[in-house]
Amino acid sequence: MPSKKSPGKRALSTMAATTTPTLSSSLPSPSEPAASNPSTKDPQSWASLTPPLSPWLHTALQTLSFERMTPVQASTIPLFLGNKDVVVEAVTGSGKTLSYLLPLIQRLSGTERRRHRIGGIVIIPTRELAGQIFSVLSSLLQFQPPSEAGLKAQLLRGGEGDARSDLQAFLRDGPDILVCTPGRLEELLGSRYVVISGDTFEMLVLDEADRLLDLGFSEVLAGIMARLPKQRRTGLFSASVTEAVVGGLVRSGLRNPVKVVVKVKEREVERRxxxxxxxxxxxxxxxxxxxxxxxxxxxxxxxxxxxxxxxxxxxxxxxxxxxxxxxxx
Ligand SMILES: Nc1ncnc2c1ncn2[C@@H]1O[C@H](COP(=O)(O)OP(=O)(O)OP(=O)(O)O)[C@@H](O)[C@H]1O
Known part of the structure; x- marks a missing residue:
């Protein structure tokens, strides 16, 4: 008699079937030098990305000394740029932050934007991490050419001001990207002045998804995702990607995601x-x-x-x- 599988198990094995190879074995480690033969394209060079990143992003990366992509960046960025949903299981310090911020910025840079129409949301479990991700994003955005109507970002996190002042700042500044903790985002989205439409919304990122769920935010996340346009890219990053840990979230929030597993650290993370x-x-x-x-x-x-x-x-x-x-x- 065929064994009965729960719907959850089935969904996760479908995801595993589309899994890319574990990148620690398929790409050189970040410390290895780029290919010495100039005819061999370095798969971790920023220039190898297609579609290419905007010139100002190249300047930003060079100035901030991000010389080459880390393995998680080399595998994840092309997937986001190529319109895929991505589930990433990666060790701490592998360079996840840029692997979603860069494609998010790039996708939004190429689109027509409208004031008070959000283009991307990054959800992070804690205030402190939200602040750190926001500073990385701000340091990249400062390289935008002054001639272009620049992308703007807003940090929304509990414990700082209140939802009302966040809403005022939102209406005043018209940010394109929100970096937030789940509760404060839920409050902002509850306002009738905050419109999220399918024409402008590009990407949702759930960073440290396992922690988000551990900390009891599963219902809040479900409510937020129900309010976002279905036509979007979604990235889920987690230290552990199993049915028990994030299976439900993957099924409800992502479409045919590609799974990426990375076991290489870029460097010890001090900033966290x-x-x-x-x-x-x-x-x-x-x-x-x-x-x-x-x-x-x-x-x-x-x-x-x-x-x-x-x-x-x-x-x-x-x-x-x-x-x-x-x-x-
Ligand atoms: N391409 C790169 N080249 C050099 N350094 C990088 C690169 N990408 C990220 N880093 C550095 O590696 C460190 C880890 O990056 P990041 O914080 O994004 O990792 P993480 O995987 O998000 O870690 P955590 O699990 O703590 O969230 C940071 O100090 C970051 O500045």
């Missing part, structure tokens, strides 16, 4: 570690290992999110912090 954390790490350095430092970081993150949810009168998140940490490592 708050100053306070660094001090704590120093204190426990003698008696502990990397796991202990991670647990501290995770504990603080969970407490921060619990506090944010309590402040906003949202339902409490179940689960004990230790258990969540076990899931993460």
């Amino acid at each position: 570690v708050p100053v306070r954390e660094k001090r704590k790490k120093k204190r426990i350095a003698g008696v502990s290992d990397e796991r202990k430092a991670k647990e501290e970081e995770w504990r603080e993150l969970v407490e921060q999110v619990k506090k944010e949810r309590a402040e906003r009168g949202l339902e409490k998140v179940d689960g004990d912090v230790g258990g969540w940490f076990e899931d993460m490592v």
